[in-house]
Amino acid sequence: MTVVVxxxxxxxxxxPSLVRYGSRPLRDIKRDPTVDEQISAxxxxxxxxxxxxxxxxxxxxxxxxxxRARPRPWFTAKNGGAxxxxxxxxxxTERALIDLIAECDRARLxxxxxxxxxxxxxxxxxxxxxxxxxxxHEEDEALSASVLLENLASKATGVLALRELLARxxxxxxxxxxxxxxxxxxxxxxYQRGGGNIAKAIGESAGLARAAAHDVKSFCAxxxxxxxxxxxxxxTGIARRVAVVAGGSLAKLGMKYRAHVAQGMPILEDMLAxxxxxxxxxxxxxxxxxxLDAAGFHRIGDGSSQQAVLExxxxxxxxxxxxxxxxxxxxxxxxxxxxxxxxxxxxxxPAGNYKLIAGLAALKGVIPKADMSRFVTERGMPGFAxxxxxxxxxxxxxxxxxxxxxxxxxxxxxxxxxxxxxxxRLTDLSDGISLLLEAREGKR
Amino acid sequence: MNLKDKRVxxxxxxxxxxxxxxxACVRSAGATILFVETQCFV
Numbered sequence: 001m002t003v004v005v006x007x008x009x010x011x012x013x014x015x016p017s018l019v020r021y022g023s024r025p026l027r028d029i030k031r032d033p034t035v036d037e038q039i040s041a042x043x044x045x046x047x048x049x050x051x052x053x054x055x056x057x058x059x060x061x062x063x064x065x066x067x068r069a070r071p072r073p074w075f076t077a078k079n080g081g082a083x084x085x086x087x088x089x090x091x092x093t094e095r096a097l098i099d100l101i102a103e104c105d106r107a108r109l110x111x112x113x114x115x116x117x118x119x120x121x122x123x124x125x126x127x128x129x130x131x132x133x134x135x136x137h138e139e140d141e142a143l144s145a146s147v148l149l150e151n152l153a154s155k156a157t158g159v160l161a162l163r164e165l166l167a168r169x170x171x172x173x174x175x176x177x178x179x180x181x182x183x184x185x186x187x188x189x190x191y192q193r194g195g196g197n198i199a200k201a202i203g204e205s206a207g208l209a210r211a212a213a214h215d216v217k218s219f220c221a222x223x224x225x226x227x228x229x230x231x232x233x234x235x236t237g238i239a240r241r242v243a244v245v246a247g248g249s250l251a252k253l254g255m256k257y258r259a260h261v262a263q264g265m266p267i268l269e270d271m272l273a274x275x276x277x278x279x280x281x282x283x284x285x286x287x288x289x290x291x292l293d294a295a296g297f298h299r300i301g302d303g304s305s306q307q308a309v310l311e312x313x314x315x316x317x318x319x320x321x322x323x324x325x326x327x328x329x330x331x332x333x334x335x336x337x338x339x340x341x342x343x344x345x346x347x348x349x350p351a352g353n354y355k356l357i358a359g360l361a362a363l364k365g366v367i368p369k370a371d372m373s374r375f376v377t378e379r380g381m382p383g384f385a386x387x388x389x390x391x392x393x394x395x396x397x398x399x400x401x402x403x404x405x406x407x408x409x410x411x412x413x414x415x416x417x418x419x420x421x422x423x424x425r426l427t428d429l430s431d432g433i434s435l436l437l438e439a440r441e442g443k444r
Numbered sequence: 445m446n447l448k449d450k451r452v453x454x455x456x457x458x459x460x461x462x463x464x465x466x467x468a469c470v471r472s473a474g475a476t477i478l479f480v481e482t483q484c485f486v
Contacts, residue, residue, distance in 0.1 A: 304462040336486050346485040352459055387486055420458050420484035428464050428482065 003231045004287035005437065006241075007169035008277040008399035010059055010089040011161045012386070013097040014050070015253060016043040016270045017124035021149060022253035039257055040127070044266045046093050048075075051082035054337045054384040055271065059086030060399060064335070064384040074339055075266055088399035089164050095125045097272070100156040101149075102131060104205055109134050109148060121145045140190045147186075150250045151198070153272055154185040158202040158247030161274035165243065166206065169278060176278070178239035179203035179213040182226030184249040184390050202245055211243070219419030220334070220389035222246070223275065224433045227395070227415075230279040231290040231435075241280040246395065248272030249388045256387070259344035268340045273391040277398055288405040291436040294321035298418075298432030310360045313416050313434040321436070323412070325366045328379065328436075330401065330413040331357050332394045335385040353416075354380035393417035398437075405439035413437045448474035456482040 019025055020036055028035045049055060053074045057064045061083060070077065084091045092100075101123070102110045110133045116122045120132040133152070136143035158181060166173060181199035188195030199213035216226040223246040230242035253269050260267045279290065296317030302308050318325060331354065338348035357380075358372035367375055385392035394415035404410035419431035452475045456463030463482040471477055 304465055306460075334486065341486060344485075349459065349486055389486060392486070418458065420482075422458075422463075422482045423484060428462070430458050430462070430482070 001281045001283050002289045003234045003279060003292065004282045004285060004289055005398065005402050006278045006280050006282060006285060006287045007165055007171070008088060008275070008402055009161050009165035009168055010396065010399050011157065011164055011274040012055055012058060012089075012091040013157050013160065013248065013272040013274070014046050014091060014094050014270060015097055015153070015250070015272050017094060017127070018153065018250055018272075019043065019254040019257065019267055019270050021121065021146060021250060022255060022257075022269070023251040025254040025257055026146065028258075038261050039254065039267060042257075042261050042265070042267045044270055048266065049270060050084050050091050051079040052268075053077060053079055054339070055091060056082050056086065057384045058273070058386075058396060059090060060088035060403070061086040064397065064400065065381045067382040067384055072339065073265075075268060087403070089161070092160065095130070097156065098123050098125055098131055100160060101152045104152055104156045104159055107136055109136055109145075110152070119145070121149060137189070142188055142190045142193045151185045151187050153250040154183050154247035155198055155201055155205070156247065157272045157274035158183060158198065158245045158276070159205040161247070161276035162202055162206040162243055162245050165276040165278065171241070171278065173207040174210050176208045176211050176241050176243050178230070178233060178242040179208060179211050179245060180226040180230050180242060181213070181215045181245050181247075182217070182222035182224070182390060183215070183246045184219070184222065184251070185247070198247070199245065202247065203243070208243065218431050218433070219421060219423065220393040221417040221419035221431050221433050223390045223395045224393065224415060224417040224435055227277070227279065227290070228295055228433065228435055231292055234279055234281055235292060241278055243276060243278055245274075245276040246390055247274050248391070252388055256340055256344035256346070263343050265343065268337070269387055271386040271388075273386050273388040273396070275391055275395050275398065286406050286440060288402055288437045288439050291321060291438050294318060294323065294436040296434035298430070300429065304430065306356050307360070307363070309418070309430075309432055310356060313432050314357065314414065315360060315364055317434060317436070318414070323436070325361045325364065328412045328414045329410045330381070331379050332397045332401070332413055332415045333357070334393050334418065335381070335383045335396050336387050336392045337383045337385060340387050348383065350380065350383040401437055405437065408439070411439050450475045451478050452476065453478050454480040456480070458482060458484045
C-alpha cells in the first residue's frame with residue numbers, strides 16, 4: 001500500500017469585472033479613476049478567455065508541452081472549437097462565478113440586483129451591476145467589503161474545484177475524512193487577521209460533513225505543503241482520504257495590467273484558478289505515488305543562493321532517494337504563463353527556472369554542459385498557468401502528470417514551489433518545497 | 445566597478461540573486477548600504 005494521488009480537478013473562473021478589485025488595479029483606480037475605463041476597454045470576452053490556449057491546456061484540452069509549437073502571441077489565435085469542459089475540469093462564466101460567490105456567502109453580505117447601497121462594492125456581469133457586497137463590520141478592516149470579496153472568491157473557486165473533483169471521481173462526499181486548503185487568502189477578523197480554516201468553509205459548501213479540516217500556509221508554496229501534509233496524514237493513518245484544495249487569488253487579478261494596457265493587449269490576468277485533488281492509500285489503482293522519502297525542503301540555514309535552493313529541492317532529496325536528475329521525466333516549476341509576465345519585464349519565469357535546473361544538472365556532472373538546452377526541452381515545458389501564485393507553483397500540472405503516469409507515458413515528475421516569505425517583512429528568508437510523483441511499477 | 449565609499453540601494457529578486465546576497469557582496473567592496481529589499485515579480 002502506498003500514498004497516491006487518486007483524482008485531480010482543475011478549474012478556472014472568468015472574472016473580467018473583478019479585475020478592478022485586484023490589488024494593483026484597486027490602488028491605481030483610487031489614485032486615478034480613469035484607470036477603470038482603461039482596464040474595461042482591454043477586458044476579454046468569455047469566448048476569448050475560454051479559447052485561450054494556455055487556459056485550454058490548464059483544463060486538459062491539449063498538453064502544456066504542445067504550447068511550444070503554437071506561434072506567439074497566443075491571445076490572437078482564434079482556436080475555434082475550444083470547449084469550456086476538459087478532461088481535468090472546466091471554465092465557468094463570470095455570471096456563474098458571481099452566483100457561486102453569493103451561494104458561498106453564509107453571512108448574507110452579498111445582495112443580488114443592480115441596487116448598490118452606500119459603501120458596498122458592486123459586482124458586475126457584462127458591465128452591468130448584478131450584485132453587491134457590503135462590509136462584515138463597520139470598523140474592522142479585516143472584514144471590509146474588498147477583503148471579504150477576496151476571501152469569498154477564494155472560497156467559491158475552492159468549492160468549484162472540490163465539487164468538480166467529487167463529480168469526476170465519483171467519490172461520495174461522505175467518503176472524504178479530511179480537507180486541507182493551501183490558498184493565498186487571509187480569513188479572519190481584526191484580532192486574528194489570518195485566523196484561517198477556509199478549508200472547513202469550503203468542505204462545508206461541498207457537503208463533506210464527515211471531514212475535519214485545516215489550512216496550510218507558506219505563500220506560493222502553500223498548496224504543495226498541503227499535498228505533503230495530506231500524504232503524511234494518509235501514511236500515518238490519521239486520515240483515509242484527504243481532499244487537498246486551493247481556491248483562486250482575487251488580489252492577483254490584473255497584477256500586470258499596466259503593461260498589457262500599454263501594449264494594447266487584452267488583460268490576461270482575468271482568471272481565478274482552483275485545484276483540488278484526493279490523496280489516499282491504494283495498492284492497485286494505477287494512480288501515481290507520492291514519494292514521501294524524496295520530499296525536499298529549503299531549510300532555514302540553507303542559504304539563499306540559487307545553487308543552495310536547487311540543491312535543497314532537487315539534487316539533495318533525489319540523491320537521498322537514489323534517483324538521478326536524468327531519471328526525472330518532467331520538472332514542474334512555477335508555470336507562470338510568459339505571455340502575462342514578459343510584457344511587464346518579469347521575464348519568462350519557468351524558462352529561467354529550467355535554465356537553473358539544467359545548470360545544476362551540469363554542475364553535478366549528471367549531463368554535459370552542452371546538453372543543457374536539450375535537458376530543458378526534454379524535461380521542461382512552457383508556462384501555461386494564470387499568475388495565481390500558489391496554483392502556478394506546480395500543482396497546476398498535477399492532473400496532467402497523473403494522467404500521463406496512469407497512461408504509462410511518464411515515470412517521474414518533480415514538483416517545485418517557492419514561497420516569498422520576505423514579502424511579509426518578518427524574515428529575509430524565502431521558502432521552498434519539492435515533491436516527487438512516481439508512476440506505479442506496472443505503469444512505467 | 446569600484447564600489448568603495450559608494451552609497452548603494454539594493455533590489456534583489458527571489459528567482460535571481462536575493463537582496464541579502466547582493467548586500468553582502470557590495471558591503472565587502474566597501475560600499476554603504478542605504479536600502480535592501482528582495483522582490484518577487486509574480
